[in-house]
Amino acid sequence: xxxxxxxxxxxxxxxxxGMDPVGPGEQLASVQFVAAELDLAATLDSGQAFRLERxxxxxxxxxxxxxxxxxxxxxxxxxxxxxxxxxxxxIRDYLGLDxxxxxxxxxxxxxxxxxxxxxxxxxxxxxxxxxWECLASFLLSSTKQIRQIRxxxxxxxxxxxGLVEVPVGHGTVHAFPTAAEVVQVGEEVLRGCRMGFRxxxxxxxxxxxxEGRVDLAGLSxxxxxxxxxxLMRLPGVGPKIADCVLLFSCGQARAFPVDVWVARxxxxxxxxxxxxxxxxxxxxxxxxxxxxxxxxxxYLFHYTRLGGGDSG
DNA sequence: AGCCAGGCAGAGA
DNA sequence: TCTCTGCATGGC
Numbered sequence: 001x002x003x004x005x006x007x008x009x010x011x012x013x014x015x016x017x018g019m020d021p022v023g024p025g026e027q028l029a030s031v032q033f034v035a036a037e038l039d040l041a042a043t044l045d046s047g048q049a050f051r052l053e054r055x056x057x058x059x060x061x062x063x064x065x066x067x068x069x070x071x072x073x074x075x076x077x078x079x080x081x082x083x084x085x086x087x088x089x090x091i092r093d094y095l096g097l098d099x100x101x102x103x104x105x106x107x108x109x110x111x112x113x114x115x116x117x118x119x120x121x122x123x124x125x126x127x128x129x130x131x132w133e134c135l136a137s138f139l140l141s142s143t144k145q146i147r148q149i150r151x152x153x154x155x156x157x158x159x160x161x162g163l164v165e166v167p168v169g170h171g172t173v174h175a176f177p178t179a180a181e182v183v184q185v186g187e188e189v190l191r192g193c194r195m196g197f198r199x200x201x202x203x204x205x206x207x208x209x210x211e212g213r214v215d216l217a218g219l220s221x222x223x224x225x226x227x228x229x230x231l232m233r234l235p236g237v238g239p240k241i242a243d244c245v246l247l248f249s250c251g252q253a254r255a256f257p258v259d260v261w262v263a264r265x266x267x268x269x270x271x272x273x274x275x276x277x278x279x280x281x282x283x284x285x286x287x288x289x290x291x292x293x294x295x296x297x298x299y300l301f302h303y304t305r306l307g308g309g310d311s312g
Numbered sequence: 313a314g315c316c317a318g319g320c321a322g323a324g325a
Numbered sequence: 326t327c328t329c330t331g332c333a334t335g336g337c
Contacts, residue, residue, distance in 0.1 A: 047318060142319035148335060149318080196333030201320090238320050259318035277327060301318070317336085325328080 028167045030080040031088050037101040039123025040072040046302040047146045048127050048248050050137050050153045051176065062157075063094050064130060065175045067166050082165040096125040104292045113269035114289075114296055117303035126298060127248060131216035132209060133176045134249035135231070138241045139201050155193035160185045179209035201236025208234060219250040227252060239282065247294040256285040256293045265304040 044052050044059050052061035058071030058078075068091065069080040079091050092098070101123070108114055140156075141149050153176075160177035182190070183206045190199040208214045214234065219227045227250065231242035240259055246252035258266070258281050266281050267273060270288070289296040303309060 138318075141317090143317050143332085144319095144334075145317045145336065147317095151335090191333095194334060197320095197331090198333080236320065240319060244318070257318070260316085261318065279326075305318090315337090317334100320332090322331095323329085325326105 028080060028082055029085045030078060031085070031091075032076055032078045033088070033092075034075050035072075035077045035095070035097055036075060037123050038072070038075075038077065038095065038097065038125060039121070040070060040077065040095075042121050042124040042302060043095065043127065044070075046121075046124060046298060047305070048298070049129055050146070050150045051133075051157070053150075062164055062173060062175055064090065065162075065164055066090070067164050067170075067173050080167075082167060093128050096128050099125065101125065104295050107290050107292050108296055109288055109290065111270075113265070113309060114299065116308060117296075117299040120303050120306065120308050121299050124299060124302060126253075126295060128251065129249040130176070131219065131245060131249040132179055135205060135216065135234075135237075135241075135245045136176070136179075136182070136202055138244040138248075139205055139236050140195050140198050141241070141244075142198065142236070152193055152195050156182075156190070156195070159189055159193060179206040182206035183210055198236060201234075204235050205237070216245075216249075219246060220252070224252050224254055227255075239278075243294075247297070253292050253294045254286070256282065256289065256297045258282055258285065258297075259301070261304045262297055262301050265300045265309055269300075269309060 040059070041054075045054065052059045052063075052070070058069055060067075060069045062068065066081050066083075066085075070091075071078050077095075079088065081091075105118055108118070136156075137149065137153055140152050144152070157174040157176055160181050161174035162177075162181070164173050164175050166173050177185070182202060187199050187203050190202055193199075195202065205214075209216065214230060219230065222230070224246065227246050228239065228242045231237050231245055232239070240257045243255040243257035247255035247257060258278055263276075263278065263281055266284065267276050270284065276284075285293055285297070300309075
């Protein structure tokens, strides 16, 4: 449920798109709620999700199959969506607001690097994303800059995803394609989205989901190592991408994806600047950062990318 | 122009 | 177990 008074305002008619519209009575609805310990900017700009774009005064994009606009003033978040927004629990889930961030901070080891990152990024939360969208997006992420991942994902949605309802006067917006839709468009279309050698990986993952050879929903209820093993059976999924999926969409808070930035940060701050092999970095992280290691990882990642620490 | 980007997989030491 | 390399593509 949403804290604070739910206020449905700014209603207006909505234009419908898609194959099976719900009906012409749907309206733009907004809600304001108090969100303690949330920095929306840090959360949405920290490279977890690639479909919410920063606009003047907020962010706009698609969550699940809903168009949404988000903004924040002080401790108050305003969310707008189209149609049956329900009790807005879905946006609270997406923003990970059920996690007690202060408790997470208290669980962290007391070391200078992490404390500096927390000071700089306080309020950064881990999103709870759709597992398929998360897996597909991070399959496309390898050796690409975040800006470029956003472009490829946008192309993919445009060419393979269905339409979602948008406010009147708004340009068309596409949902992230389902696994079945990815299979249906075929690999040539994927290559046209500039994903290069990742195209067959995405196609194979989509086929595995469609054929029921991988159960993404089940990954939340399985030990971390088991989840890794299952995901890494997919071509193009190694330890890093597996941990991204487990952390960003399966609630596995111990998952600790080590990319080039996190590796850089760990080497600089915990190994005196020497270059340490990836498996050793992962082993160190698993032992050092505790039950919320994945959050620590995201703080180090974002802080390092902002130029903080001794590694940027 | 050249190096790098939220990596992975295969080969070889 | 570690290191090296190719893989597409574009940003800086």
